[in-house]
Amino acid sequence: MDEERNNRNPLGRFLNTVATVLDTPVVWFRESIVEPNRSTYNWYHQKFRRVPTIDECYTDDIVCQMEANLQFKRDRLVDSDILNILRLRFEDCTLYEKPNSLEKCKGLLEQYEKAAENWFIKYGDLGGYGGAREAYMKQKHRLIWERRHGPVGSGMKETAPQA
Known part of the structure; x- marks a missing residue:
């Protein structure tokens, strides 16, 4: 009308x-x-192509090292978010299963503790500015330590007295 x-x-x-x-x-x-x-994506998050890691880059290839460092930082963000999600799942489980939370949420707690241990092995003690090169050196030093003394946290190997 x-x-x-x-x-x-x-x-x-x-x-x-x-x-x-x-x-x-x-x-x-x-x-x-x-x-x-307009391109349509079938996924929600942006997918980056995987670039060579820092140990595959030449020492004078600055672009490769920069890409490896950016990929390392993206991976750290993803791993941190995964760890945060696991922690929130455990906290939600303990709130929901209040009286028997230790028994019913034991699997989530073990999963979170294992993920936290793996996160600390890879990213711990690097600081806010730690990058791919520092993480690679940390991994190298850890492997050398384990070859000489056994797994980290198991105590040092007993050496036989030299005669």
């Missing part, structure tokens, strides 16, 4: 014409150019 009244009214016809003139090119541009050229 309002459209019929606007079409009879000269002001209404003028406003409809102005709206059509302004709206038609915008709609045409979006439907014929923007939407066909």
Whole structure:
């Protein structure tokens, strides 16, 4: 009913014409150019291609080292978020299963503790500015220690007295 009244009214016809003139090119541009050229993703998060790790980069290849460092920092963020999710799951379980939470949430606690241990093995003691090179050196030193003294945390191997 309002459209019929606007079409009879000269002001209404003028406003409809102005709206059509302004709206038609915008709609045409979006439907014929923007939407066909927009790529659609079947996943929610952005996927980055994996680049060579720091041990695969040459010492004078700064670009490769930078890409490896950026990938390391992205991996650290993902691992930190996974650890946070596991911790929140355990906390939710303990709140939900209040009287018997130690028995019912034992699996989640073990999973969280193992993930926290692995996170600390890889990223612990690096600090806020630690990067891929520092983590690689930490891993190398840990492997050397384990070769000489056994697994970390098991105590040092007893050496036989030299005669």
